[in-house]
Each structure stands twice: as C-alpha cells, then as structure tokens.
Amino acid sequence: MTEKLALVTGGAQGIGYACAEALTEDGFRCILADIQTDKVREAASRLGGIAMTCDMSDADQIGAMFDTIAADHGPLHALVNNAGIAMPGDPLDYALEDFRKVIDVNLVGTFVASQRAAKMMVEAGIEGAIVNMSSINAQVAIPAIPAYCASKGGVMQLTKAMSLALAPKGIRVNAVGPGSIDTDMMAGVNANPEAMARVMSRTPLGRVGSAREIGDVVAFLVSKKASYITGETIYVDGGRLGLNYTV
Template identity: 75%
Template structure:
C-alpha cells in the first residue's frame, strides 16, 4: 500500500480507458485497470505501472461484484471510479437483433449501475469523499440509426449519472459523465481509413479534427479532482463543437 488514493478504470486496456488511467496516475492516484481482454489489461497495467490489472466482463453482474471484492481485500475501497467499458454492435434498425440490443444495454448501462452502486457502497462505509465518472457520448443527445442500442445506453448513462449524483450528494460523492465526440481510437479506425466517411465526420466538427483519447482522459481527471469539487450530475461533452452545430456542409 502506498497511501495514495485508488482509482479504477474499466475498459482500461487501451484507448480512452488507458488515457484516463494515465491522466489519473499523473494526478497522484494508484491505478487499477479492468478489462475483458486478459492479455491486454495485463500488458496495459504493466506498461502504466498500475497496482493491478483485473479481468472483468462488465456484462456479468457476479464478475463486477467479485472485482470489487478483490480490490477491496487487497487495496481498500476505490476513491475514484471511471466507468469507461462499452460496446456498440451496429446493425440495421428494422432487423436489429434483440440479443445484441440486450448485450449492449447490459454492458453499457446495467454494468455502469452495478459498478457505481458497488463502489459507492464502499465509499460511504469508509467515509470517502469519492468521485465517479461515467463515459456517455454525444449519442446521448444526437442519434445514429445504425447504433440504436448504443444510443439508448448512452442516453441512459446520462440520466443515471444525474440520479446517482442526487442520491450520493449527501455523502460527498460526486458523479459526472463525459460525452466524447469523434475520438481517434480503434472504434473510429473505419472512419480514418475512409476519406468519404472522414469528410462527413469533419463536416459536423467545427474544430475540423478528431479528438485524442488523452483529451478525454484530461477531462475525466479534472472531474475526479478537487478542481471540480462543486461539479456533480453533469455530462461534459468533449466533441470539438459538434453539438453546437445545426448544419453540415
């Protein structure tokens, strides 16, 4: 034990999750990464110098509970939780598979609720003034027809963030969300490789570039810090101006 506060990032093996962990570590947290990718999370934890890399499927309620049991037994309760793990599973609306819809909701929304609840229970029991940041999306506000479950889940995350912030305010636990726009990660690799798709993406992005994973990580770290001590229940959209734009060209 180092005496530093503990932060847990789900979906931490790569991309936005790893960038969040980097930013939080620079702010003085001991990091724990969780991911469904066993090899990836082990490698990421070693590269970052995290105290642990844990395999966890955020669709599995029992696995989420076991993850927190493991963390608390070895390190004590977390001071900061970043619910970053998520999946999209695109498909045509008229033929969208119900099992796919349920899987996306289970990972992106139910898993967020279970992790928030479990982390908050331990924070309250230990008297920790904690911080929770959930990963929403601009698709909580604007929709894409090919990702119905993803859009529904991220809208749910936005509302669940508000609910948790109100419920936990009396315990000095702040709950916020971040809504990324077009971010240069593996999820956007297809757009990067397609000039027409990139042109369309840039037509709706006033800053005329994709964001970086670290730009999301820095906002997450801010929301976990004392600099955001009077911020709770908010979703901060990091989207290069996209939500303010009422036309494309």
C-alpha cells in the first residue's frame, strides 16, 4: 500500500479530531480511535478516514486494534497518542481507582500504543513519527488533578526515553504540551467568568488556544519539516510557562 497511514487516539472530537484534520490535509489517511463509537464514526466519515473503537486503558483492546490495522490497512507512518482523561478531585480523598484509571489511559495506553506502532514501523522499514499529547501540567501542577499531572509528567519522560531508543531506527518521538485550549475539558472554565479571568491572568497572549492550533503543531512534528527534532515537548500555551507564578 502506498498511502500514508496515521492513527490518532481520542480522535472523535476536540484536539484529537483537529490533529486528524490537519494530518488529512497533509495527505495522510487517518485512522481515528476513540471509546465513543458513534462519535468516532461520524468524525472519520467527515475526514474520509477509518473509525475504530478502543478503550486506551485496556492493553488487550489496544493490541487487538493494532492487529486489525496491520491486517486490514498496513503499517502506520505516524501515531498521535492523544486520548486522555483528567478526573479532578481532592488529593487527600482521591480514590486509588481513579488515579490508576487516569494513569492507565494517559500513560500506560500511550506506552502500549507507541510500542506497537514502533514495532510496526521497524518491521516495515518506515522512518515514522510518534507524537504524544503531554500538557503544561508536565511542568506546572494543579492540586485538583494530581493523577493528570503525574501522567503528563510521565508522558514527557516516556517521550524522551522512546526517542532515544528509536532514533537509530529513524523513528522520531516528540510531544505537544497544550495550555488552555477551547475544548470540552474547558467547558466549566468557559462558563465561569472568575475562572476564565484567572486563566487569562496567566496567559500572556490573552486568549485560549484552539484545538486546530494544537493539530497544526502535531502535523508539523510528523512532517519532514521537523526531521531533526526528536525527544522534545513543544508547549503550545500562549506563553504561560514563561511566567513565574505559583497560582
């Protein structure tokens, strides 16, 4: 098969869909995976892509998805590990089950998918690209999302480790760390003027970002324009990490 294939997890909406949209425009045929079956089918249909249902906290489901991709569509040229959950809560009362669920989706699922994609690329002789979705919370923390912060810090380090392991194979591994982006995760903030004011007070560009602004950076990292970049996390945060704040 001659077409370039990209798998985007969490592709039914928001940042994942924007990543798939940008990659499609760059000539990829995108496989969109999501736990929301109906939504991911609709999203894939709009892009002329392929829909798959997968719970990224379940290694067996991830493995079965990759088996299907290999059998029906061929090897991947790009993987975007976008699927993620937050599950806020007070760290003093945070349920261990919730902590593990966030880690399983955001970090373990990213590792399992990256491992399978990398093996697929190596076997096919493809010098591909993997892009992981980290967060500014890999660097700064919010007390109400302890598991999310831990998982995104892990994604940052996993990105570095995998990039070193796969560099001899010509496979690049990078990450994108969004700041405040206008997605469903920000719906509560958008509806609360005081919360939005706090977000804007620590965002030098003075606005929230769009999902497509993240998708465009992901598409850049996948492209040959980023051929000498690996092991990096690119923060797309409106300048937020440049501030010396503790709030």
